[in-house]
Amino acid sequence: MSCLPNVLLIGAGGVGAVVAYSIDYNNLSQLSIVVGRDYEKVKDAGYEINSVDHGTVHGWKPAHIYPNINAAAAANDPYDFVVVTTKNLPDIQKVEDLIEPVVTKEITTVVLIQNGFDLGRPIIAKYPENVCLSGVTFIGSHNYGGVIKQTQHEVTQISYFPNSHLSKEVQESKAKEFVKLYSTDKNSVTYSEDSKFSRYRKLVYNGTLNTICTLVGTDTGRVELSGGNESIVIPAMKEIIAVAKADGVILPPTTINDMLHDDDGDYFTPSMTVDSRKGNPLELEVILGNLLKVAGEVGVETPVLSVIYSLLRIVQFRLKEQAGYITVPKERPIDKSKVWE
């Protein structure tokens, strides 16, 4: 009989596999994972992890590996924590619907370790009696078919998305309990008072270097070497800092410098750029779409980010077509009567 909390991690890709390994390494929970595309391989051979934090790990497997969420729901006690490390693509699959089979009312704490901004709202709306935690991670890790390459130290901030149906104490204690399960001597996992602060802070990187690298098709090192930090990255970062300020979050003056040194020594290709190269849809709506909505609400101009967003919307259209989510007519439609102005 297991007296450890049951943890289910959904989406054990580049980031998720490292998070899962850290949780398992800690031995304070009973860990199950849901693996999508690489299920057959991982089920047999486990993961190979090449990590700046853990060195080379061969054949790692957690207690349970499931090919999908229904299998994970059928096989176990209620989950105390459901950790979601999938891409967040509300235009394709809503997280709140995805996790429905594994969320037990009042019991399960949902942990979103995902890129993006304002992610908690739909979860809390659907599960008002469950705590929803926020995990903001800097990790620099990619999945090459079950082979994980982690090139940056795992730094994660855990907080909660405030849920007015629950007390501050309950939410804070769940967040701290999860930090205990997840924090090891190899990573840096800390509790943070304010999820909004760490979301905005990470957005200074993800809304700029991540999106810009995707459009120009290169890594953060070449963006720097070409003069791109001065010409476009920093102006875009300043817009995010201005939105945060108008939204009540003061980011420290060193934020820009910190973010631009984040990949020091590494010709790093950010996650959105990797997605684009693989032909996968982009986390555009939760990264830039949600931010620009807030910018409009608080009345901050975002001339650089708005152009980047408009360009990436076209990229997203192309990627959705490539991935089969939409189709375009075989012959380009002609509408001579349409007047563009």
Added chain:
Amino acid sequence: MSCLPNVLLIGAGGVGAVVAYSIDYNNLSQLSIVVGRDYEKVKDAGYEINSVDHGTVHGWKPAHIYPNINAAAAANDPYDFVVVTTKNLPDIQKVEDLIEPVVTKEITTVVLIQNGFDLGRPIIAKYPENVCLSGVTFIGSHNYGGVIKQTQHEVTQISYFPNSHLSKEVQESKAKEFVKLYSTDKNSVTYSEDSKFSRYRKLVYNGTLNTICTLVGTDTGRVELSGGNESIVIPAMKEIIAVAKADGVILPPTTINDMLHDDDGDYFTPSMTVDSRKGNPLELEVILGNLLKVAGEVGVETPVLSVIYSLLRIVQFRLKEQAGYITVPKERPIDKSKVWE
């Protein structure tokens, strides 16, 4: 003994081969061409041209085919017209230096059938006693290793770049003489009073659809279908029209509509996007760089175009590296003391 004017065309690629074919088809000149990469193939087998204007043409060759400009300079009488249809890449090869061996003082008229803006200035500075003509062409033609696919009707406006050392009459008469050599019953080649007008007009397409397709990696049809015309193409076009106006050129109110119907029925991939996919450097400086210089001089704000330009500068860096014009350090340099702000 030839009593026809000697015409040399440099750069017989997608656009150049169709221009050359039209000039040759007219039989009013003795045509030589310089062919770069496809020389061996074209010298033996000629061009295959699949054209909306000419149908399918097999094995077409002009009077002379040369592998380089020095061979063209050595082999012939002075050239009456040197037609340049290469890419215009001043950051890699200046046109005024390239054509030096084939320009005869006072005799040779230089014709630039190239994308871009403000192209005549360096030619006139170096060859003040020669006429320099401007050719603005809409043609929709690409070269696949000696096989030319022309999907749009050839429409070209010829004018002159004003040269204060020469009379208006001389320049205008050379322009009209060239129109006679080049205009056929298959194409639409006309003399235009004002090269600046047609350059600005074409820039409304090339500064926007051409650049945007390059960044988002798709064609003008998918830009339209994804909503990109409204979100970014038209705002960018309006900036170009505003710069033109401040620079004394009034583009007609239908320009935006005309440009956006230009590729009707065709999922058209513009030239810069094709260059980018082939790994070739972009005509960024003559298309957007020169325009933004003028915008600064006339005091017009260009928030959309400036972002597009900054992004494409990074793309150009990547493409120059790919093509071997620049190298980056194997390990990304770390400068911890650098403070970004």
